[in-house]
Amino acid sequence: MTMQSTVSTIDARWKLDLSTSWDVLGPFPIHAREQQYISPSFPINLSEPIDLNRSWPSSYADGGRVKWTTMHSHTNGDLEVAFPNIRWKSLRSTEGWAALQHHAVLRTTLTVYPPKDPDPQEVPHLLVNLVQGSYITVIPAGSVERARYLPEWHAGNIYNLERSLPRAINLPSPPSLIHPTTYNVIVSGDYEIRLFGDPNIQGTDIPVQRITLTIALETPFITPVLEPSQDVVCDFVDGWAFGNALGVGIRSISHWWTVESISTDNAKGIQLTLQHQSRLAPTQTRIIPILLSQDRTYEEPKIPIRLTLTSKDRTITVSTFLTIRHLSGWSASTYDTIKATYFFGISTPTAFKVIPPIYQSPNFTVPILALHGAGVDIIDMPFWSDSLARNKHSWIIIPTGRTSWGLDWHGPSATDAWSTIDSLFHILAHRGNWNMWKIAKNSRAVIMGHSNGGQGAWYLASRYPDKAIGVIPAAGYIKSQSYVPLTMSRSAHFIDPALRAILEASLTPDDNDLYLSNLVDTPILAIHGGDDENVPVWHTREASGIIQAYSKDADLVLREDPRQGHWYHTILNNVQVDEFLDRVLDSPEGRMSKHFTLTILVPGEAGSLHGWMINSLAVPGRLGRLHISINVTGIRVITSNVHAFSVDTRLNECTSLHIDNSMISFPPIFDDTLYFEDTGAQTWQVGMLLVIIRNEGDHEGQPPCRLQQILASSGPLVFIIPDLKPSRELTIASRIVHDLQLYHRLDAEIFAESEASSILEGPSWHHSNIIFIGSPSSDLASNILGKRKTSFGIKDSRLILDGRALGEMDEAALFLHPHPAHTADKIMLFILSAGHDPYALERAARLFPIRTGVVGTSWLLVGRYAESIGAAGITGAGIWGRDWTFDRASSWLI
Known part of the structure; x- marks a missing residue:
């Protein structure tokens, strides 16, 4: 390796050289999410020693x-990884984008x-910024040290998030x-069409990974540092805050700190309160949640803030300020796009x-929810808001989706x-002179979006059809497996088809095509x-055709603009869009067909269709459907994989109801909502106060069918x-916490087992999902699993399953x-090394659900062969039964 280098210094006493010469091995076939x-x-x-002369099998x-090749990065860290000797055009001719x-x-x-x-107590650590690379690790250069070292893989900022x-x-x-010390830096580079685009558009057949790596040194100071780029602050309109949530970004460098209190000086008319105390682990960044209230207008350009932090017996004060953008009130002729704030869940600014x-309306108007595409930062980029035409009577709401990529408008x-x-409703209702512009509480919406936002529009509308009065999906894809097929999967060559079927069931909640009956x-x-050139037009054609297969009379128009690409300025700004919005906003009531089908998979992530809602499935992980027919004599319902459902009687005149094999007799008096439960052999019973979700032991709720549900936490994870001492478990927790903040702006806290034991049964964590990382020798794990709420248990410090x-x-x-606190809608995730093996714990940690498209059922066992054959190295996988039971039909064990 030729040694060219860039020099970076943060601490004047320590220096580093990062070589600009790279040894690169590849390419190897892989599908879009196999790198987990x-x-x-x-x-x-x-x-083992790296042999740069060795060759490796690759079907490309x-x-x-x-063989290994040499490539060179620029001094700013930019590196282009390309393999021009591969006949990409030939591969693409048969396998399409998947071959890239x-x-x-x-x-x-x-x-x-x-x-x-040097001071031996001030050994620096690295500050690493890997952009559009999937993973990085730093390992010893010496073969003896390397043989004993277990790499710690850190996820890169693969989406180049803002x-x-x-x-x-x-x-x-x-x-x-005394002497310079050299380390090896290993990066996993993975080409995805969604990240790097189609090379043909760039005038070449060769796919190119564009990765940036910069590394600096940081001395582990005791005092935390402010991170202003993470601050959250709303605009002020005519002196009033357009929201009640503020956030101050703060990072601990090397110690455990707790933000205890807040105060402010010279901010008359403003009151600031901590939503809760915030604990920071070493190297962790958190956005401190601050509740803002006002009793008069505030015209100052900044809000001064003073935070008090403690660490053991040490107390410090950190002073900062939040800069305010002041706006004048809007009118028919003038306006600004306004930045609002709220608390996501219960406490995340x-x-x-x-x-x-443009105009006030005498009645409540329905807002327009406008979903941006992947990579569009709505906070600092005006592109998306500038692309949307101001509506006559409706607010246009532009959410972040957590980040510019988020979870593809799914989950959080x-x-x-x-x-x-809901937040806009409260903001407008809270200020008297804004009441004339307010929307209804629990308002429905028109949902529109472009690209990933178009896919999100399909998703939100089809999962919550009664909330959507109209949908404008533009350039959206149906689902990730159709966008770029999994054809070149490595694991597919080794995996048992039965295991593959179970694993891929965890992707079903994201498959928009399966839920289009709801629209x-x-x-x-x-x-x-x-x-x-980005999302092929056939996606929208196919989605439209699926809806028309359910109903030839569907209220659907497909607008295909000839010779237009992925984005053009009139895609959402044209007469047809304006007329569509006028029509649906003027008549939001909609229609009800005589025959329709409600399809869901995750009851907790789905709403109602014409007042009909599926509350519980007979077999979790499989689609549930209600086929509903309405005629002059009554309503007929045919169920498929449904254990319990409900109907809003205000929307449905239930004079006569036949469900499968049951003719339903109504009670003489009943509430607005009727509940039905299958009592066996598709025989149904009804009751106003029927508990439709079985209570097994102390826990209520149907178990989720995939790991990703752990992200659905109202409070900090x-x-x-x-x-809390340095350990493998602490670094794994810290890495995941960093990923949660980077990819989803989700807050998290880390606690020791000894602390948690006294908190678990109390109310403090009722709003939080919990993740335990450790081994079967843990007393806490043994205590919780000993209650046998699932088929996992611990015996003689060994993990057992069924x-x-x-x-x-x-x-x-x-x-x-x-959840150990018996909270119905909250859950716990265990990440355990079954045999006290740190290598196994590292493998499992990479499967924590950060990105969409990664298979992960409600329980997984992963073995060492996954390192080389991917998901085929899974030794067990399954979906819990309705009462958290081991369901053999939905499980696979080696």
């Missing part, structure tokens, strides 16, 4: 083998230089205080934007979108450019580890579990 399962260094075993290369997906492993060196008189902070990484071994209507991103509507009565204007002892094959387990 396969070792990021695949096919290299980092515990002529002759079936690839590939993995490469990259290696360079990092050298740390000590100062003349306002990202560098990741703190400890050096794998202390640097010499979150911004969104709104465009006020969907929650964020709906929450902004047969929803007005839809589907738009797509005829020559879209709580991580529990054995203790009577089988685990751990013989370096296994680790990830499984969802009822």
Whole structure:
């Protein structure tokens, strides 16, 4: 490796050189999300010496083998990874975009230089910013040290997300205080169409990964530092805050700190209160949640803030300020796009934007929810809001979806979108002179979006059809597996088809095509450019055709603009869109067909259709459907995989109701909502106060069918580890916490097992999902699992599942579990090394659900072979039964 280098200094006493010469091995076929399962260094075993002369099998290369090559980065850290000797055009001719997906492993060196008189207590750590690379690790350069070292893989900022902070990484071994110390830097580079685009559009057949890596040093100071890029503040309109949530970004460098209190000086008319105390782990960044209230207008340009922090017996005060953008009130002729804030869940400060209507309306008007595309930062980029025409009577609400990518408008991103509507209601209702512009409480919405936002519009409308009075999906894709097929999957060559079927069931909640039956009565204007180079136009054609297969009379118009690409300025700004909005906003009541079908998979992430709602499935993880027919004699319902459902009688005149094999007799008096439960053999019973979700033991609620549900937490996610000393569990928790903040702006706290034992049964964590990381020797894990709420247990410090002892094959387990505080809508996730193996724990940690498209059922066992064959190395997977039971039909064990 030729040693060219860039020099970076943060601490004047320590220096580092990051080589600009890279050894690169690849390309290897992979599908878009396999890098979570396969070792990021695949096919290299980092515990062995790296042989730069060795070749490796790859079906992309002529002759079936690839060798190491040398590539060079620029001094600013930019690196282009390309393989021009691969016949990409030939591969693409048969496999399409899927053939461009590939993995490469990259290696360079990092050298740390000590100062003349080093302080052994001030050894720096690294601040690493990896953009559009999937993983990075820093390992010792010496073969003896490397053989004993277990790499810690840190996720990169693969989406190049906005306002990202560098990741703190400890050096794998202390640097010499006398001589320079060299380390190996290993990066996993993975090409995805959604990240880098179609190379043909750039005038080439060769896909190119564009990765940026910068590394600096940071001395572990005791005092936390402010991170202004993470601050959250709303605009003030005529002196009044457009929201009640503020946030101050703060990062701990090396100690445990707690933000105890807040005060402000010289801010007359403003009151600031901490939503809760916030604890920071070493290297953790949190946005401190501050409740803002006013009793008079505030015209100052800044809000001064003073935070008090404690760490053991040390107390400090940190002073800062939030800069305010002051706006004048809007009118028919003038307006600004307004930045509003609210608390996501119960305590996470979150911004969104709104465009006020031109005119006041005597009645409540329905807002328009406008979902941005992937990579569009609505906070600092005016592009999206400038693309939307101001509406005559309706507010346009522009949510972030947590970040510019978020979770593709699913999960927390969907929650964020709906929450902004309620937040706007409260903002307008709270201020007297804004009341004339207010929207209804629990308002429905028109949902529109472009690209990923178009896909999000399909998603939100089809999962919550009664909330959508109309939909305008533009250039949206149906689902990720259709966008770029999984054709080149490595694991597909090794996996048992039965296991694959169970794993892929965890993607079903995201498959928009399966839920389009819910939109047969929803007005839809589907738009797509005829020559879209990013999302092929067939996606919108197919979605439209599916809806028409359910109802030839569906209120759907497909607008295909010839010779237009993915984005053009008139895609959402044209006469047809304006007329569609006028029609649905003027008549929001909609229609009800005589025959319709409600389809859901996750009851907790779905709403009603014409007042009909599925509350519980007979078999979780499988689609549930209600086929409803209405005629003059009554209503007929045919159910499929439904255990319990309800109907709003205000929307449905239930004079006669026949459900499967049951003719329903109504009570003489009943509430607005009637509940029905299957008592066996599709025989149904009804009652006004019927408990439709079975109460098994002390826990209520149908178990989720996939790991991703752990992100649905109202309060900060709580991580529990054995203790707070430096450990494998602490670094894993810290890495995941960083990812949650980066990818989703989700808040989290880390606690020791000894602390958690006294808190779990109390009310403090009732709003929080909990993640435990450790081993079966844990007393806390043994205590919780000993209650046998699921089929996992611990015996003789060994993890068992359905009577089988685990751990013989370096296994680790990830499984969802009822919340220990018996909170119905909250859950717990265990990440356990079944056999006390840190390698296994590392493998399991990479499967924590950060990105969409990663398979992960409600419980998983992952073995060591996953490092080389991906999901085929899963040794067990399944979906819990309705009462958290082991369901053999939905499970697979090796």
